[in-house]
Amino acid sequence: MKKVAIVYYSGTGHTEKLAEAIEKGANSVEGVEANLIAINPSDIINGSYKNQHVIDQLDESDAIIFGSPTYMGGVSAQFKALADATSYSWINQKWKNKLAAGFTVSGAKSGDKLHTLQYFNLFAMQHGMIxxxxxxxxGQSNGINNLGSWIGVMAVAQNEDPSITPSIEDKNTAEILGHxxxxxALAYQL
Ligand SMILES: Cc1cc2nc3c(=O)[nH]c(=O)nc-3n(C[C@H](O)[C@H](O)[C@H](O)COP(=O)(O)O)c2cc1C
Structure with a gap:
């Protein structure tokens, strides 16, 4: 059984909707177990992320998909706190050769989401991930990849409730990434 972890922060629920869609897509592949891991702000103490159980779960995964809302043109502080707490995994090269991917939501159509996804990519490269x-x-007729992003999944919240946004098309795009x-992950072996 291959393990896909989806680790994300969501302040008001939009990023969580995408995370759930990714989980659905990943779990639709037989032989794969997807694991949703929400970053809990109460695990951040004096600015440092302290939940070792979450880090251990990530260390044991075959693939990790990173998610955060775009805050002020980048990842949320909560996601960055988790990222900084992975330096022990980095020094021990525990994530080397794992698969990685990313997703983000912003309020505005662009909202500078690309920078958030580029951070996820750079973070993965630091860890030696693929x-x-x-x-x-x-812009497919069914709305898949409506926002035209290739590095990862982008979605818009547009100040609506998470029951309304991300759109079904954005969630379907997220499901495709999970799948x-x-x-x-299932096919991949070094
Ligand atoms: C502190 C903060 C900073 C934000 N910065 C941006 C931004 O740079 N660009 C943007 O389009 N939206 C921005 N937003 C809007 C969020 O990206 C948007 O509300 C998103 O849906 C939040 O995701 P969540 O519901 O998973 O928390 C910001 C929101 C907050 C609270």
Whole structure:
């Protein structure tokens, strides 16, 4: 059984909707177990992320998909706290050769989401991971990859309730990414 972890922060629920869609896509692949891991702000004490159980779960995964809302043009502080807490995993090269991918939501249509996804990519490269792109043509008639992103999944919240946004098309795009990472995790062996 291959393990795909989806580790994310969501302040008001939009990023969580995408995370759930990714989990659905990953779990639709037989032989793969997807694990949703929400970053809990109460695990951040004096600015440092302290939940070792979560880090251990990530260390034991075959693939990790990173998610955060775009805050002020980048990842949320809560996600960054988790990232900084992985330096022990980094020094021990525990994530080397794992698959990685990313997703984000912003309020505005662009909202500078690309920078958030680029941070996830850079973070994965620091860990020696293998980046998985979205791999979908933009603006398909069914709305897949509506925002035309390839590095990862982008979605918009547009100040609506999470029951309304991200759109079904954005959630379907997220589901495709989950399925793609899980399929690759199953097939992938060094
Ligand atoms: C502190 C903060 C900073 C934000 N910065 C941006 C931004 O740079 N660009 C943008 O389009 N939206 C920005 N937003 C809006 C959020 O990205 C948007 O509300 C998103 O849906 C939040 O995701 P969540 O519901 O998972 O917390 C910001 C929101 C907050 C609270």
């Amino acid at each position: 980046w998985v792109s979205l791999g979908e043509l933009p 793609r990472v899980a399929t690759l």
